[in-house]
Amino acid sequence: MHGGISEIQCLRDRIEELEGLLGAGKEDLDRLAVFGMPAICSVILGLLLKRVVVRREAAYVVIYGNRPEAEQPQIKGLDVYVWRVRQRLRLHQIELKTQFRVGWYLTPDDKAKINALIGAVRP
Template structure:
């Protein structure tokens, strides 16, 4: 295996540890009405007790040159959308005052992981019916 392949494998391994790997993101995309970036944030939150604004910003945008990194406020804006996507499947996000971050309660993490393993979001039957209707139109 070449050095480049080894480095790619290591990057994928580290992303999986952070919760922003392709596997978690694709499973979350199948379950939630959210963007890939929002799913990366959720995956990051699933891996820790509290996900701070600074940590999320670093994980999502730290590899970019400083001039290409968005403002920290973007994390707050995306978190509003993340909360809405998770509420649709009955998962709560708590604000952790004093730490500058957010947390998903353990019971809700288990529920979300179960949904991810099943690959089906509540209400998917409605989505399937809508898609069938649109295909027939």
């Protein structure tokens, strides 16, 4: 125990901190709820906002890495969620781009548009 905090609570706090750094934390998902997407899509968008390029493998690990191997879907299934994110962003004239054989990205201007949309609906 660390000053009354259990080791488990310390680990939970660290996970929450790391998820926040990735753009997949609870606060990030709450902010991205304005887009009305499923949680997995919001995680992908959160990753896109925090990184220059999101590699398919990295997104897969963030989304499915906590599941037992037998319960992890095929990586190809991620394409459906990326397509959903792309469609939702198009409604706001934001383009999710693909860098061939690397991953997906948003331009700085499109990230600014998203952040403006998120900020516009904050209470």
